[in-house]
Amino acid sequence: MGQHILVDGYNVIRRNPQFRAALTQSLESARELLITQLVHRYRHTPYHVTVVFDGTGKHEQHLYERRIHIIYSRQGENADQVIARLAREARAAGHEVQLFSDDSEVRQSVTRQGGQATSTHGLAAALNAPPRRLAQRFAHQIRMRALYGLDPAFKLEDYEDAEAILYGQRSSQRRRQRGAQKRKRY
Numbered sequence: 001m002g003q004h005i006l007v008d009g010y011n012v013i014r015r016n017p018q019f020r021a022a023l024t025q026s027l028e029s030a031r032e033l034l035i036t037q038l039v040h041r042y043r044h045t046p047y048h049v050t051v052v053f054d055g056t057g058k059h060e061q062h063l064y065e066r067r068i069h070i071i072y073s074r075q076g077e078n079a080d081q082v083i084a085r086l087a088r089e090a091r092a093a094g095h096e097v098q099l100f101s102d103d104s105e106v107r108q109s110v111t112r113q114g115g116q117a118t119s120t121h122g123l124a125a126a127l128n129a130p131p132r133r134l135a136q137r138f139a140h141q142i143r144m145r146a147l148y149g150l151d152p153a154f155k156l157e158d159y160e161d162a163e164a165i166l167y168g169q170r171s172s173q174r175r176r177q178r179g180a181q182k183r184k185r186y
Contacts (some may be wrong), residue, residue: 004090008101009053052079155161
């Protein structure tokens with residue numbers, strides 16, 4: 001069972017500043033920026049990513065660019081209808097469906113079929129987030145600097161989530177696990 005990610009292409013482009021800036025150059029450059037960022041975010045994952053755009057051709061066009069499935073809808077059919085159909089097909093095949101769109105109609109259609117709908121800002125946040133290992137390493141550096149005072153210029157209050165980093169959920173989980181391990185030994 002895999003996860004299928006559906007992206008409402010033009011909806012994402014028109015609702016996020018980073019893509020709107022590229023849209024001032026051309027629609028093609030905004031599409032390429034979206035696809036490039038999706039490639040970088042999902043290239044080493046098992047997810048199936050499909051971006052759907054409104055098209056004008058007689059037939060639906062399917063392109064594959066660096067593991068991203070790109071669909072242009074046919075004339076008379078909009079991207080929302082294609083997304084609803086793809087979500088239905090993916091759910092029938094036993095896949096989980098994740099939709100990124102702000103269009104309430106298509107979001108309702110996907111959630112009625114058992115999928116999850118996330119806003120386009122959620123996608124933009126995911127695309128701009130650092131890789132998980134890098135974020136973990138940065139959090140560890142902050143903890144060590146605060147604990148041992150290795151950097152005199154470092155001020156813990158400069159970080160908004162300093163409390164979560166120092167006394168986060170993960171450390172309390174480890175304490176509980178260690179306590180359980182010690183009880184098992186005795």
